[in-house]
Amino acid sequence: MQETETTTDARRQMEVCNSCRYCEGYCAVFPAMAMRRDFTAGDLTHLANLCHGCKGCYHACQYAPPHQFGVNIPATLATLRLESYAEYAWPPAMGRVFERNGTLLSLTAALGIALVLIGVMAFGDPTILYTAQTGPGAFFRVIPMWLMTSIAGAAFGFAIFAMGMGGMRYWRGTGSAGGRFSPAPVLDAGVSILTLRNLGGGGHGCNDVDDAFTSQKRWLHHAMFYGFMLCFAATTSGSIFHHVLGLRSPHSFFSLPVQLGFWGGILLCIGTAGLIRLKIITDPVPVARQALGGEYALLSLLFLVGSTGLLLLGIRHTGAMGVMLAIHLGLVFALFLALPYSKMVHGVYRSLALLRHARETRAAKAANP
Amino acid sequence: MADLDVLYDVVVVGGGNAALSAAITARRAGATVLLIEHAPRQMRGGNSRHTRNLRALHPVPTDVLTESYLEEEYWDDLLRVTGGRTDEPLARMTIRASQHAPGFLRDCGVVFQPSLSGTLSLSRTNAFFLGGGKALVNAMYRTADALGIAVLYDSEVQHIVVEDGFATEALITHRGFPARVRGKTFIASSGGFQANREWLREYWGDAADNFQIRGTPYAQGTILKDLLAQGIQQVGDPTQFHAVANDARAPMEDGGLAMRLDCVPFAIVVNRDVERFYDEGEDVWPKRYAIWGRLIAQQPDQRAYAITDSQALHNYLPSVFPPERADTIMELAGKLGIDAQKLERVVADYNASVQPGTFTPMKPDDCRTEGLTPPKSHWARRIDKPPFYGHPLRPGITFTFLGVKVNDRARVMMADGKPSANLFASGEIMAGNILGQGYLAGFGMTIGTVFGRLAGEEAARHARN
Ligand code: SF4
Ligand code: SF4
Numbered sequence: 091m092q093e094t095e096t097t098t099d100a101r102r103q104m105e106v107c108n109s110c111r112y113c114e115g116y117c118a119v120f121p122a123m124a125m126r127r128d129f130t131a132g133d134l135t136h137l138a139n140l141c142h143g144c145k146g147c148y149h150a151c152q153y154a155p156p157h158q159f160g161v162n163i164p165a166t167l168a169t170l171r172l173e174s175y176a177e178y179a180w181p182p183a184m185g186r187v188f189e190r191n192g193t194l195l196s197l198t199a200a201l202g203i204a205l206v207l208i209g210v211m212a213f214g215d216p217t218i219l220y221t222a223q224t225g226p227g228a229f230f231r232v233i234p235m236w237l238m239t240s241i242a243g244a245a246f247g248f249a250i251f252a253m254g255m256g257g258m259r260y261w262r263g264t265g266s267a268g269g270r271f272s273p274a275p276v277l278d279a280g281v282s283i284l285t286l287r288n289l290g291g292g293g294h295g296c297n298d299v300d301d302a303f304t305s306q307k308r309w310l311h312h313a314m315f316y317g318f319m320l321c322f323a324a325t326t327s328g329s330i331f332h333h334v335l336g337l338r339s340p341h342s343f344f345s346l347p348v349q350l351g352f353w354g355g356i357l358l359c360i361g362t363a364g365l366i367r368l369k370i371i372t373d374p375v376p377v378a379r380q381a382l383g384g385e386y387a388l389l390s391l392l393f394l395v396g397s398t399g400l401l402l403l404g405i406r407h408t409g410a411m412g413v414m415l416a417i418h419l420g421l422v423f424a425l426f427l428a429l430p431y432s433k434m435v436h437g438v439y440r441s442l443a444l445l446r447h448a449r450e451t452r453a454a455k456a457a458n459p
Numbered sequence: 460m461a462d463l464d465v466l467y468d469v470v471v472v473g474g475g476n477a478a479l480s481a482a483i484t485a486r487r488a489g490a491t492v493l494l495i496e497h498a499p500r501q502m503r504g505g506n507s508r509h510t511r512n513l514r515a516l517h518p519v520p521t522d523v524l525t526e527s528y529l530e531e532e533y534w535d536d537l538l539r540v541t542g543g544r545t546d547e548p549l550a551r552m553t554i555r556a557s558q559h560a561p562g563f564l565r566d567c568g569v570v571f572q573p574s575l576s577g578t579l580s581l582s583r584t585n586a587f588f589l590g591g592g593k594a595l596v597n598a599m600y601r602t603a604d605a606l607g608i609a610v611l612y613d614s615e616v617q618h619i620v621v622e623d624g625f626a627t628e629a630l631i632t633h634r635g636f637p638a639r640v641r642g643k644t645f646i647a648s649s650g651g652f653q654a655n656r657e658w659l660r661e662y663w664g665d666a667a668d669n670f671q672i673r674g675t676p677y678a679q680g681t682i683l684k685d686l687l688a689q690g691i692q693q694v695g696d697p698t699q700f701h702a703v704a705n706d707a708r709a710p711m712e713d714g715g716l717a718m719r720l721d722c723v724p725f726a727i728v729v730n731r732d733v734e735r736f737y738d739e740g741e742d743v744w745p746k747r748y749a750i751w752g753r754l755i756a757q758q759p760d761q762r763a764y765a766i767t768d769s770q771a772l773h774n775y776l777p778s779v780f781p782p783e784r785a786d787t788i789m790e791l792a793g794k795l796g797i798d799a800q801k802l803e804r805v806v807a808d809y810n811a812s813v814q815p816g817t818f819t820p821m822k823p824d825d826c827r828t829e830g831l832t833p834p835k836s837h838w839a840r841r842i843d844k845p846p847f848y849g850h851p852l853r854p855g856i857t858f859t860f861l862g863v864k865v866n867d868r869a870r871v872m873m874a875d876g877k878p879s880a881n882l883f884a885s886g887e888i889m890a891g892n893i894l895g896q897g898y899l900a901g902f903g904m905t906i907g908t909v910f911g912r913l914a915g916e917e918a919a920r921h922a923r924n
Contacts, residue, residue: 109779110717112511112591115572127777149597150590152508152715156501294570294589301597303570 091131091177091263096170100134103161106153113147117288118447119167120147125450135177136264138170139436139443142288144296144307148376155375168378175435178263180255187431192383195428199391202424206233206416213237219412226338232412233419239329242419245426252430257438265446275448282444286311299372307368314361314392320354321399340406351399358396362389381433388433395421461609463638467493468922469915470629470642472616472682474498475505476592476904477886478648479599480911481918483567485646486606488919493609493640495631497649497677500612502713504596505650506674506858506887506903509715511592512585513904516558523561523571523586530554533584536899540749544895552867553893553909560908561586568598585901592904614638616682619645619882621689624873626882644881644918647871648911651859651887652680653700654712659856662698669761671705671855673719676712683863683888690874691882692864695891701898702752705855707762708780720850722775723751724838725820726765727809728852730758733792733801735809740827740837749898756854763852764795766806770844774820782848795849810841858903862891869914883918885910 091097104123107113114120119140126133145164153159176185187194210219210233223231230238282288286308289296295303328347331337341348366389369382398418405411428434469485471478474496482494496503516533517524533554537545561571572589573582581587588595603610614633619626626645631638652658654676659667672678687693709718723739728751730736737754755763766788785791788806792799809831816826816839823837863871863884870878871889886907893906 105777105781106717106779108777110591110715111776112716115587115589127773146590146594150594152591152593153717154501154593157713158710291589301594302601 091135091174093131094173096166096173097131097134100138100166100170101129103159103163103166104129104134104137106159106161107147107163110153112152113150113163116146116150116291117142117144118282118444119163122447122450125454132264134170135174135260136443136446138167138174139260139264139439140288140447141167141171142286142440143168144289144291145373145376146291146297149297149301162376164376165378168381171436171439172378172381172384174260174264174439175433178256178260178439179431179435180252180259184252184431188384190383191432192387195384195387195391195424195432198428199394199421199424202422202427203417203420206420206423207413209233209237210412210416219416220409221412222407222409223411224407226340228406228411229339229415232415235332238419242423242426245423246429249426249429253435253438256430256435257442260439261442261446264443269449269453272449272452275445275452278448278452279441279444282448283441288444297373297376298368306364310361310364310368312361313357314365317354317357317359317361317396318392320350321358321396322354324348324351324354343403348403352403355396355400355403359393359400362393362396365389366393384433388428391421391425391428391432395425461493461611463633463640465491465493465641467491467609467640467642469493469644469646469918470640471495471646471648472619472629473505473648473650473886473888474503474610474612475507475648475650475886475907476510476595476599477507477888477907477911478505478646479567479596479603480563480908481646481648481883481885481915482603482608483599483606484912484915485919485922486603486608486915488916488923490919490922491609493611493642494603495611495614495616495629495640497615497679498612498675502675502677503600503612504593504675505678507592507596507907509592509674510588510595510901510904511716512581512587512901513560513564513908514557514585514899514901515561515905516554518558521561521586523573525583528584533557536584537894537902540897540899541895542897546892549865549867550893553906556909556912557905560905563908563912564588564595564599567602569595570598581900615679616640616649618685619647619682619689621686621691621879621882624875624877624879624882626879643922644883646869646883646885646914646918647682647686647863647888648884648886648907648914649682649888650675650678650680651700651861651890652678652683653856653859654678655680658684659700663756666756666761669853670702670756671709671714671718671853672712673703673705673714673716673855673857678858678887680859680861683861686863686871686882691879692872692874693861694864694889695860695862695895697859697861699861699896700753700859701749701857702756702854703749703857704751704755704763704765704852706778706780707851707853709853709855714855717779718855720765720775720778720852722765722767722771722778722850725771725774725840726767726850727806727835727842728763728765729797729802729805730764731760731762731797733798733805735805735833736763738833738836740823740835740839742823751852752854752856755852761854764797765850765852766791766802766842767848767850768842768844769846769848770840771842772848778850782850784846784848786845786847788842788847791847791849795851806842809835809839810843813839813841857898858887858890860891860895862887862889865889865892865910868917869910870917881918881921883914885914 153161176188179185289308468490783794792802812828812831
């Protein structure tokens with residue numbers, strides 16, 4: 091990680107925190123900080139990606155603005171996180187897209203929809219877009235199966251590869267790569283990821299909106315994350331039905347793929363809409379403004395993916411199905427394309443940060459029982 | 460917005476833990492309450508904003524306190540730090556009531572945590588606020604709000620009219636505008652006068668200009684002075700204050716806890732004239748912590764320098780401002796702006812007097828000097844592993860000891876020896892009754908909570924009758 095104004099400011103603030111330590115009970119950032127005395131840019135990036143933005147340490151800070159020290163950890167670390175997404179993006183030239191992420195994400199979404207619509211018209215009979223299609227294989231009359239899977243598969247495959255490369259660059263850039271692999275820290279980190287332990291504020295919630303403690307952000311994020319996973323499971327089970335069981339969509343409402351997709355879509359919509367609402371009403375001071383555009387855009391994109399999926403389910407036997415399918419697939423395609431160049435990457439870096447932290451914690455305990 | 464035309468049952472002067480404890484207790488007892496805080500909203504909470512824990516008696520372990528801490532041990536601790544300058548009945552009452560202080564605060568929304576790094580030595584006796592004092596203050600204001608307590612920020616109470624031991628009204632400025640506040644009872648929880656440099660100058664002369672005020676700049680002592688001038692009995696030595704060794708580069712006000720340096724036992728400390736002036740290894744934290752501020756305040760220019768080396772660096776908490784660093788003592792003296800040859804001699808004399816021993820950082824060890832004046836009686840290791848480090852020090856004042864005398868119902872005592880009918884006090888403004896000298900970590904918050912609750916209860920009862 092290179093030195094920037096943000097790393098300089100983050101270092102200054104961490105030096106105040108490291109001498110103060112009042113916030114040690116909130117999250118993993120402060121214990122990780124206490125294991126260090128000097129903060130390299132890589133250390134700071136590690137701490138920034140450990141931070142979940144619960145804002146507890148801002149509202150509790152005796153040095154928060156208007157104090158002259160102006161300590162504002164959540165905003166500073168969020169800015170640094172954004173810089174780290176740009177720094178470790180792969181291919182490196184793509185780091186620039188984090189600068190105007192909101193605009194770019196919106197453009198990608200529009201492009202995705204347009205491409206799919208044009209594709210349908212070019213490859214098939216455009217009237218299919220307006221006439222009701224029923225019976226097995228109805229969807230694939232709008233878009234051929236091979237086209238749907240190959241485009242989505244290619245985009246998704248690339249996204250996974252690019253995020254993997256980013257993760258590797260991040261791991262090397264934020265600390266020592268070495269040490270033997272051991273399963274225990276992986277388990278610790280996994281639990282932290284799946285439970286969002288660090289969005290617990292030490293057990294009683296976060297400062298989601300102001301200095302009151304609530305658990306909204308944590309539950310909404312859970313709804314979004316697990317909703318997304320259910321949608322993913324829906325797609326996977328759908329393709330198993332198709333390829334292995336020879337059952338062709340559309341499936342009945344109570345079939346496994348539709349049930350997974352239905353509940354997943356609902357959770358995804360609730361989670362993303364709720365998170366957007368929190369972002370709008372929260373106290374703006376401990377928030378990194380540069381990151382907002384990209385965050386709103388990604389949440390909106392996820393919301394649209396979820397809601398168009400649900401709509402598609404509702405109207406799949408009518409003449410509107412064709413257009414809705416094209417829009418839904420266009421959005422999914424856009425999401426896949428944007429994955430490695432959106433806030434989605436925080437999943438990779440935060441997981442790695444939690445893993446590094448779990449390793450450090452276990453090593454420190456082993457050295458100092 | 461508070462209505463200033465109303466006659467309130469209870470008017471609380473101040474906005475820290477002692478004031479909030481009083482206001483919340485009185486409101487829960489059914490009284491109408493107005494709380495008047497001098498600071499603007501973001502800086503509210505007085506010195507409570509910078510605190511971290513409170514000392515609580517407990518017969519058995521609790522979720523945040525380990526083992527047990529009983530009355531006699533608590534009392535012994537207090538007796539030791541105050542050197543007897545305390546009021547035993549009041550002190551014992553406070554100690555007993557401290558058992559219920561964490562529960563009360565928890566009911567006010569305060570969250571406690573088991574203590575972690577750096578402060579393990581206190582985990583038995585003190586309950587830590589998650590996020591520290593500002594989180595406590597936020598939670599209490601939130602509770603006050605929910606209960607319907609009227610709060611005025613940015614408003615200074617300048618005078619409480621007291622006639623024949625009876626308080627009738629208060630004159631305030633509210634955002635710069637003068638106003639009058641009427642109440643059936645008044646509770647003074649407005650702190651000491653440590654941020655009032657003019658007042659400190661009366662006792663310390665020009666030296667007062669070099670004192671750093673660790674806490675809130677709003678502790679001007681306006682009401683303390685006002686009450687003392689109206690014949691309320693005084694306690695505590697007006698010239699004395701609690702002070703620690705602070706980083707000389709800290710802000711002159713409101714630098715808070717993070718400005719303190721705890722390197723002294725692992726260093727040697729010289730003054731401006733490059734002379735050692737006290738045994739750096741005399742005692743363990745927290746006692747030594749409390750004496751060094753005063754020691755430095757008595758040095759020329761109120762300045763001192765702690766000298767350590769790379770060997771000692773990791774025995775103390777990192778400082779916010781990095782120390783000066785050099786490869787030779789000579790060069791370090793240059794960077795600190797003190798006499799280089801003299802510093803070399805002082806370090807050489809010290810090194811020569813260090814006896815062999817086994818270094819144990821957390822308790823008094825057998826590493827000491829022989830034939831040195833003043834001696835360094837523990838943790839004495841040679842300063843010979845470059846790079847060398849120098850921390851410039853100044854006194855950082857926490858609070859003053861002067862206060863108003865109260866009885867065991869938190870009523871202030873009038874000159875004729877009778878308690879006031881409707882004027883109460885809690886917090887730093889009366890802490891001198893119990894803590895006449897020295898300091899016990901977390902005891903200020905205990906006094907504030909205990910007397911705040913008492914004052915709130917008594918005031919509400921008086922207002923009802
Ligand atoms: S955020 Fe503020 S209160 Fe918390 S550890 Fe840092 S400096 Fe201390
Ligand atoms: S915002 Fe929350 S997660 Fe981030 S450092 Fe502060 S307390 Fe930790």
